[in-house]
Amino acid sequence: MAALTSAELCVKYILFIFNFILWRLRNVTMGLGGGLSFFKYMMFAFNFLFWLAGTALLAIALWLRFDKSTSDLFQVSGSPSTFLTGVYLLIVAAALMMVVGFLGCCGAIKESPLMLGLFFMFLFLIFIGEVAAGIWALSNKDTIVEEVKNFYTETYNNYLATKQETLKEALRVFQFSLQCCGTSGTVFDGVRDTCPKKQGMEQFVTTSCPAAIDDLFNSKLHIIGGVGIGIGVIMVSRMAPATVGHLEWFEEYTRSALQQVMEGNHWLSLWQIFGMICSMMLLCAIKRTRDVV
Secondary structure (H helix, E strand, C coil), rough: CCCCCCCHHHHHHHHHHHHHHHHHHHHHHHHHHHHHHHHHHHHHHHHHHHHHHHHHHHHHHHHHHCHHHHHHHHHHHCCCCCHHHHHHHHHHHHHHHHHHHHHHHHHHHCCCHHHHHHHHHHHHHHHHHHHHHHHHHCCCCHHHHHHHHHHHHHHHHHHHCCCHHHHHHHHHHHHHHHHHHCCCCCCCCHHHHCCCCCHHHHHEECCHHHHHHHHHHHHHHHCCHHHHHHHHHHHHHHHHCHHHHHHHHHHHHHHHHHHHHHHHHHHHHHHHHHHHHHHHHHHHHHHHHHHHH
């Protein structure tokens, strides 16, 4: 018997939960208390976690925008406007997550059809927005890739000419996060001191950053545009220790973080679909109990 993929396991897990919820909700028609209470508190728990995630995301977004150590990257000459726009979008998204989580929690506990209806509406709008953003990113992928590559090349050339510390930090952000080195990827590259340390033959020849950017968009992050790179690499790079002795840990952490970013989109979409189903089911259960009473 062939092993199930992670996506198949995820679908089976969600179907199991969905069937279990349907079974519990049968108690609503026979003994009104148990099934509704179970479903209500489950909705509260899910949305409380979502509210906490929104709070954490808002804190990270505000830190990215106003902390000097991270905002320097936005001030580099030639920095794409999508980087700074991405941070503002992250702030808005985090605030919306907090609102949605609040509506879901209060709507479930108070058994409020209005709040649950608003929760469903906001969640549906977020889902539609993500689909639209994915379509836009796919249709404009080539433009986004060129913009990011041009920004890297300009930063690279300006650093070779001026040796500014801000430009050096911007190069380090890209190179450690994408595991690349300069425009040539060779040991003779002029920014070798800002590149991640490699082992074996990769000490002499590794991936160039323009090629790494192409690979990132074409084979790994189809729906994550310049915003994702701008935000993700800053977060990863600023969390890295400054000492050279910890670079091996940083490289492993970077690869893990990028993989989590790619997988996170699928889990978020599944959560949103599950949340919309749950809110509608709870609305129906509340209406049914009130009709019976």
